[in-house]
Amino acid sequence: MNIALLGYGRMGKSIEAIALERNHTIVLKISNATEDFDFSNTDVAIDFSIPTAAVANIKKALDSGVPVISGTTGWLDQYNEVSDYCHSKNGTFLYASNFSLGVNIFFEINKKLSQLMATVDGYSTEIEEIHHTKKLDAPSGTAITLAEQIIENTRYKWWTLEQPFADEIHIEAKRIPEVPGTHKVTYNSDIDSISIKHTAHSRQGFAMGAVIAAEWIKDKKGVFTMRDVLNIG
Numbered sequence: 684m685n686i687a688l689l690g691y692g693r694m695g696k697s698i699e700a701i702a703l704e705r706n707h708t709i710v711l712k713i714s715n716a717t718e719d720f721d722f723s724n725t726d727v728a729i730d731f732s733i734p735t736a737a738v739a740n741i742k743k744a745l746d747s748g749v750p751v752i753s754g755t756t757g758w759l760d761q762y763n764e765v766s767d768y769c770h771s772k773n774g775t776f777l778y779a780s781n782f783s784l785g786v787n788i789f790f791e792i793n794k795k796l797s798q799l800m801a802t803v804d805g806y807s808t809e810i811e812e813i814h815h816t817k818k819l820d821a822p823s824g825t826a827i828t829l830a831e832q833i834i835e836n837t838r839y840k841w842w843t844l845e846q847p848f849a850d851e852i853h854i855e856a857k858r859i860p861e862v863p864g865t866h867k868v869t870y871n872s873d874i875d876s877i878s879i880k881h882t883a884h885s886r887q888g889f890a891m892g893a894v895i896a897a898e899w900i901k902d903k904k905g906v907f908t909m910r911d912v913l914n915i916g
Contacts, residue, residue: 684901687711687725689740690732690755693817697890698729705894713740722747727897734758734820741765741776750775750900754782754893756824766906777900777907780824782892786866787909789881793829793868796879797836806870806877808833810842813857813865821856825866830854833868864889 684707688695691714699709710724713732720743722728728744730737734757744751745768753776762778769776781787800806812826822830822844830842830852840850847853863883870877883889892909899912 684708684898685710685724685726686897687713687720687722687728687744687749689713689728689730689744689751690736692731694731694754694886694889694893695729697886698731698893701887701890701894702897705898707894722749725749727752727901729753729893729897730755731893738765742768745769745772745774745776748772748774750777750897750903752777752779752782752893752896752900754779754889756780756827757820759824759827769906773904775900775904775907777896777909777912779892779896779909780828781864781889782896782909783881783883783888784892784895784913785888786825786881786883787892787913787915789866789879790828790832791915792879794832794836796868796870796877797833800870800877801837805872805874807872808837808839808852809869809871810852810854811857811865811867811869812854813859813862815862816858816860818858821858822854823856823864823866825864826854826856829866829868 691712728749728751730740730753737755737758738761741751812823839852842852842854865882867880896912
């Protein structure tokens with residue numbers, strides 16, 4: 684499979700290494716958001732660029748009839764626009780806040796736990812996420828996904844990085860050198876605490892998941908998520 688990498692930072696390089704190990708070919712590597720490029724001889728594009736470039740990158744791939752998966756966060760206020768654009772082009776698009784297979788299982792655990800916690804009173808909810816200091820956005824897309832799942836199933840209405848109101852989930856975003864990614868959801872009461880946690884040991888899990896998603900999405904049409912790739916639900 685011929686892969687275009689839109690974004691050639693540390694994640695792009697990790698994806699490249701795994702793609703080559705799995706006998707794929709990298710036909711395009713874009714590191715500058717202002718570069719002019721085309722998708723000749725490209726089967727799938729993988730976008731791990733920056734928030735200000737992601738939407739243009741995705742639309743350019745869709746304009747060229749190239750399936751595109753994106754793991755760039757920080758642009759999701761335009762997600763519906765991109766999804767509609769994909770449908771209008773009869774294209775193929777997959778977004779995930781986190782491509783790690785383990786994190787996507789963690790999402791399912793978080794969803795189930797939030798459903799259970801909605802049946803009891805006396806617990807407050809908080810999320811902690813820790814990433815490397817070069818991560819540009821806060822909170823992480825993964826933390827936002829966790830919060831949105833909890834909001835869908837409980838009394839909470841929103842999340843915040845600030846001091847929370849009663850109907851808000853507090854997300855604490857920490858930036859520490861060389862931390863690939865840690866996410867923890869905690870339910871606290873006067874009696875006890877319940878926590879679930881996912882710790883990434885390297886970027887390999889994210890990169891492997893992105894390549895697996897690229898392999899899966901080739902020759903499909905529509906808008907997808909990692910739940911489709913993993914056949915969950």
